[in-house]
Amino acid sequence: MRTTVGIVGGGPAGLLLARLLHESGIDSVVLESRDRAYVERRQRAGILEDGTVRALRACGAGERMDREGLVHDGIELRFGRRSHRIDFPSLTGGRRVMVYAQTEVVKDLIALRLREGGPLLFEAEVRAVTGADGDRPVVHFVHEGRRQTLTCDYVVGCDGFHGVTRGAVPDGVLRTYTRDYPYSWLGILADVPPSCDELIYAHSPRGFALHSMRSPSVSRLYLQVPNGTEPDEWPDERIWDELDARFAIDGDWKLARGPITSKAVLPMRSFVAEPMRYGRVLLAGDAAHIVPPTGAKGLNLAASDVIVLARAFAHLRETGSAELLAAYSDTCLRRVWRAEHFSYFMTTTLHTDPGQSEFDTRLQLSQLDRIATSTAAATDLAENYTGLPIP
Ligand code: FAD
Ligand code: DHB
Numbered sequence: 001m002r003t004t005v006g007i008v009g010g011g012p013a014g015l016l017l018a019r020l021l022h023e024s025g026i027d028s029v030v031l032e033s034r035d036r037a038y039v040e041r042r043q044r045a046g047i048l049e050d051g052t053v054r055a056l057r058a059c060g061a062g063e064r065m066d067r068e069g070l071v072h073d074g075i076e077l078r079f080g081r082r083s084h085r086i087d088f089p090s091l092t093g094g095r096r097v098m099v100y101a102q103t104e105v106v107k108d109l110i111a112l113r114l115r116e117g118g119p120l121l122f123e124a125e126v127r128a129v130t131g132a133d134g135d136r137p138v139v140h141f142v143h144e145g146r147r148q149t150l151t152c153d154y155v156v157g158c159d160g161f162h163g164v165t166r167g168a169v170p171d172g173v174l175r176t177y178t179r180d181y182p183y184s185w186l187g188i189l190a191d192v193p194p195s196c197d198e199l200i201y202a203h204s205p206r207g208f209a210l211h212s213m214r215s216p217s218v219s220r221l222y223l224q225v226p227n228g229t230e231p232d233e234w235p236d237e238r239i240w241d242e243l244d245a246r247f248a249i250d251g252d253w254k255l256a257r258g259p260i261t262s263k264a265v266l267p268m269r270s271f272v273a274e275p276m277r278y279g280r281v282l283l284a285g286d287a288a289h290i291v292p293p294t295g296a297k298g299l300n301l302a303a304s305d306v307i308v309l310a311r312a313f314a315h316l317r318e319t320g321s322a323e324l325l326a327a328y329s330d331t332c333l334r335r336v337w338r339a340e341h342f343s344y345f346m347t348t349t350l351h352t353d354p355g356q357s358e359f360d361t362r363l364q365l366s367q368l369d370r371i372a373t374s375t376a377a378a379t380d381l382a383e384n385y386t387g388l389p390i391p
Contacts (some may be wrong), residue, residue: 003029003118004140005313006152008126008165010039013285013302015109015120016159017374018061020310022117026317029118029150033125033159040107043189043262046212046220047199047296048098048105050385052303061108067184070213075385076374079203079365081250084372085352091375091382099199099290101214102299117158129155129168133279137168140192153280154325156309157300160286161271169278180270181292181347182354183207185222192258194219201350202247202293203368206362208294208351209246211255219258222293224351231263239263268292268347270340276305277330284309290334291343294350301339304390305332331391342384 003020007014010032021028032039034132048056048069056062073096074087088096113120124143131137132155157165162275166174167300194213202209207224214220223242225234240257272289285302308331312324324331349364371377 001029001150003027004153006150006155007158008139008155009163009289010120011158011160011285011300013306014103015106015113016303017156017158017284017306017310018113018117021313023059024310024314024317026313027118031121031124031126031139033121036110036123038352040110042103042105043264044102045296045299046099046101046214048100049300050095050097051387051390053098055303055307056105061112064108065098065100069098071100072075072097074198076196076198076200077368078200078247078249079368081248083249086382088382088386090385091379094388097386099213126159126164129165129281130371132168132281137280155281157281157283158285161290163287165281166273166283166287169211171333173278173283175274177272179270182227183224183351184227184229184268185227185266186229186231187222187264187266188239188260189214189262190219190221190258190260191217192219192256193217195254195256198224200247203350203364204246206246209243211247225265227251227255227267229265234263236260267389270344272336272340274333276286276332280329282309289292291340292347294346295343297339297343301336302389304335307390308332335391337389338388
């Protein structure tokens with residue numbers, strides 16, 4: 001097989017890249033190791049930044065999102081038993097976010113690709129990418145029990161944190177930066193209308209909690225739990241009692257309970273691999289960087305990487321110049337590091353570190369109070385949360 005751009009991984013980064021390339025008349029092949037049902041069911045992120053929403057709309061993948069997604073103008077911060085709202089449009093010159101699950105984005109992009117795009121192979125497991133520093137990199141994969149190769153002009157690794165494409169960058173060239181956190185999230189889906197109009201990020205003496213949603217009838221909630229926690233340690237009643245305690249404020253508010261339909265523990269890590277390009281192999285999304293989920297940045301960073309990359313490929317096709325492709329890594333990394341810092345900031349400000357002193361807690365509360373009372377501090381949060389401009 002032969003193509004212009006070989007895309008390893010059919011998650012949001014790979015699927016959106018394939019769609020954007022298709023729009024520019026550039027052919028690509030997407031190789032995804034899992035089956036379609038698995039990829040479409042994987043519960044992950046839920047918040048789309050303004051720039052991600054615009055990009056999905058512009059490439060024809062926004063129709064159902066605009067019908068079913070929930071536009072949010074702000075978030076609520078809870079700490080010290082009080083509630084404070086951050087209003088995005090007034091602080092950012094009109095930017096908002098969209099609550100629309102990653103699973104739905106993925107379903108929409110897969111449907112479009114199968115209807116009017118090029119090849120998307122499921123259960124095609126990539127084993128290696130070779131020839132990064134030559135003219136024709138090759139993707140080696142196994143599909144339907146047969147070993148095959150895909151020869152490309154360029155290969156883009158959109159294969160997530162555990163993917164193989166990053167391995168094509170030689171050890172002496174690749175630099176990695178990692179930070180692990182001493183806590184995880186227990187995430188649940190529940191068949192109950194959300195108890196809030198906007199997301200609630202709660203700091204409490206018992207640890208962090210987040211109230212999100214998937215639709216007017218489905219709630220998505222997260223609890224900080226110790227690393228190594230098994231979902232079975234948390235029967236439903238215990239989850240609701242703990243959420244109640246962490247969201248508690250002085251005043252009227254009640255958390256509605258309902259049947260829990262999914263329960264999973266998610267570890268947290270910050271990670272960046274530099275550079276995001278080596279020869280004719282490029283990395284995008286979680287293959288190059290991951291963030292702890294507290295700032296809702298992972299999916300959005302994956303989208304902004306491939307928006308920059310698709311533009312660089314279109315420029316190459318139109319002008320013959322590889323200048324934007326050469327600049328891809330530097331262009332993305334500046335925004336990546338900003339999102340890394342924001343995600344780290346949101347995580348460490350809102351969670352309780354097991355080794356945390358009373359002094360550390362007072363610093364967190366002081367920082368949250370500053371955000372609640374200073375327009376400058378609230379603006380900084382709102383600009384980062386709704387998404388900085390895509391370069
Ligand atoms: P992925 O979505 O990981 O997609 C990579 C794809 O590559 C996968 O489909 C995988 O099957 C495929 N693949 C891997 N290896 C190979 C191979 N060898 N050959 C072929 N295909 C391969 N972000 C948030 O903002 N909020 C959240 O609540 C949140 N929750 C998360 C929960 C979990 C468990 C995880 C892992 C991530 C979560 N994230 C969250 C982060 C967000 O989901 C990711 O940033 C986003 O999925 C990145 O998209 P991607 O396309 O780069 O990578
Ligand atoms: C969701 C996940 C996040 O990490 C976040 O910060 C906000 C919402 C969600 O899954 O809905």
